[in-house]
Amino acid sequence: MDELVLDGNAAAGALAEIYGDDMTTVLAECASCGRVDPIGGLVAFVHAPGIVLRCTACATVMIRIVQTPSRTRIDVRAKRIPPPPETAR
Amino acid sequence: MPQPFITRGFVGKRQDAGGAAGRIPPGQHLVKDFPVLSAGPTPRADLRTWTFRIEGLVKEPAQWSWDEFRELPAQDFTKDISCVTKWTKLDTHWRGVSVDVLLEHVDLDRSAAFVTAFSDGGYTTNIPLPELLNGQAFVAYEYDGKPLAPEHGGPARLVVPQLYFWKSAKWVRGLRLMERDQPGFWESLGYNNHGDPWKEERYSGD
Numbered sequence: 278m279d280e281l282v283l284d285g286n287a288a289a290g291a292l293a294e295i296y297g298d299d300m301t302t303v304l305a306e307c308a309s310c311g312r313v314d315p316i317g318g319l320v321a322f323v324h325a326p327g328i329v330l331r332c333t334a335c336a337t338v339m340i341r342i343v344q345t346p347s348r349t350r351i352d353v354r355a356k357r358i359p360p361p362p363e364t365a366r
Numbered sequence: 367m368p369q370p371f372i373t374r375g376f377v378g379k380r381q382d383a384g385g386a387a388g389r390i391p392p393g394q395h396l397v398k399d400f401p402v403l404s405a406g407p408t409p410r411a412d413l414r415t416w417t418f419r420i421e422g423l424v425k426e427p428a429q430w431s432w433d434e435f436r437e438l439p440a441q442d443f444t445k446d447i448s449c450v451t452k453w454t455k456l457d458t459h460w461r462g463v464s465v466d467v468l469l470e471h472v473d474l475d476r477s478a479a480f481v482t483a484f485s486d487g488g489y490t491t492n493i494p495l496p497e498l499l500n501g502q503a504f505v506a507y508e509y510d511g512k513p514l515a516p517e518h519g520g521p522a523r524l525v526v527p528q529l530y531f532w533k534s535a536k537w538v539r540g541l542r543l544m545e546r547d548q549p550g551f552w553e554s555l556g557y558n559n560h561g562d563p564w565k566e567e568r569y570s571g572d
Contacts, residue, residue, distance in 0.1 A: 282407075325405045326450050326532050326552050336407050338488070343555045345569040350556045 285319035288328050291342045292316065295351050295365045305339055306356040307332040316340070316358070386456060389446055391563035394454040401453055402517045405551065409486040409537050411521050418505065418522065419540035420468060422482075423475035428468070432521070436507070438463045443504055445527035447534070448563040460525055462506035465498040468541070478543040482550060483524050486537040491550035492559060493526060493533055495543070502528060505538060530561040530568070 285301060292300040301317030312334040319330040319339055327343035332355075339355035351361045390396055413432040421427040430438070442461050448454040481493045497503065503526040507514050514520035519536030526533045532552050553559050558567040 320407075322405050324401075325403045326557060327405075327555060329405045331406060336487075338406070341555055343552070343557065345556050347569075348556075352555050 283321040283323055285315070285317045285321050285330050287321045287323050288330055288340070288342060289317065291328060291344060291349060292340075292351075294349055295342070295361050296359070300358075303358060305330075305358050307335060307337055307339060308354055308356055309337040310335040313357070389456055390454050391448050392566050394448050394452055394563065397453040397455050400455060400458075400518065401449065401451075403449065403451065403532075404517070404536070405489060406487045408516045410516060411486060411537065413521060416521060417539065418468075420472050420543070421540060422543035423478040423545060424543055425473035425475070428471040435463065435505075435522070439467055441504070443506070443525070443527075445525065447525075447527050447531050450530040450532055450557065450561070450568050454563075458527075459510050460504065460506040461508035461511075462504040462522070462525065464501055465503045465505070465541070466501060468505065469499075474543060477545040480544045480547045482542040482544060482548055483533075483535040483538050484540055484542060485535045486539055489535055489537070489551050491533050491535050492548055492553055493529065494547070494560065497526060497529060498541075502526065528562070530558075530563055532557065533561050 289301050302315050304313055305316050306313045310332060312332050314333050320333055322329040327341055329338060330340040331337060332339055341352040343350045349365055351365045353361060386396060416432045417429050418435050419427060419429045440461055440463055444457055444459050446456045447458055479495055481495050481498060482490050484490050505522050506525045507522045509518060514523060522538055524535045524538040547559055549559060556569050558570050560567050
């Protein structure tokens with residue numbers, strides 16, 4: 278791990294824009310290893326073309342977010358997280 | 367921008383005139399440092415087990431160990447690079463193996479038209495095959511005369527300098543030849559399948 282790593286709170290704004298609510302306390306379960314953490318506690322990579330939230334145990338991708346000038350898109354791979362609105366997929 | 371106090375007596379390189387003009391794609395700004403972008407943790411490859419592989423629509427896959435890869439004919443490349451996050455860096459110096467050299471070791475199926483580059487950590491990116499040919503792309507293992515640092519994709523990264531730099535997959539472990547374009551890690555979530563900086567092909571459908 279290095280200085281580029283933040284926690285999932287770094288994605289709070291983008292997630293609130295998508296879901297219309299604070300998502301950082303929502304629990305997310307890794308589809309690969311089963312580890313459960315609140316979204317705000319996931320490992321976040323934000324110095325990239327998008328935001329990537331990964332499992333704290335096995336680094337599997339749990340959520341990806343890309344913000345383009347016209348829309349924000351999300352790909353949820355973790356379990357337990359409510360499905361995002363159709364317009365953000 | 368006015369530049370007061372510069373006289374004709376100074377003949378050193380000017381930073382933004384001459385050479386740089388016309389080399390910075392639209393919407394980009396010039397940087398002197400080398401920003402590090404990553405979608406995941408930096409893998410630390412074990413060179414004893416590292417391999418580079420060409421697979422997919424080829425008669426027989428080709429695979430090299432690290433030592434074998436380092437014995438392939440290498441070249442020096444000086445290239446301008448542009449990241450979709452809007453920085454451009456001029457005259458970056460690399461050493462590595464041209465993709466042309468790698469493809470000499472396989473018989474390509476005639477239907478091969480696209481490539482997925484795949485990396486340690488699961489990253490993928492898709493590139494039209496012609497963008498990798500004729501000396502345009504290479505697998506680099508040195509930057510500025512030193513072994514390529516892990517944060518910049520070492521031990522080896524793909525470099526496709528004429529496309530946005532997310533196409534230049536860090537920690538690359540192989541190329542998969544395909545008939546159809548298959549969106550990679552960023553392309554599957556809205557980034558452009560082609561990614562030409564001069565056409566500002568940043569996103570798909572925008």
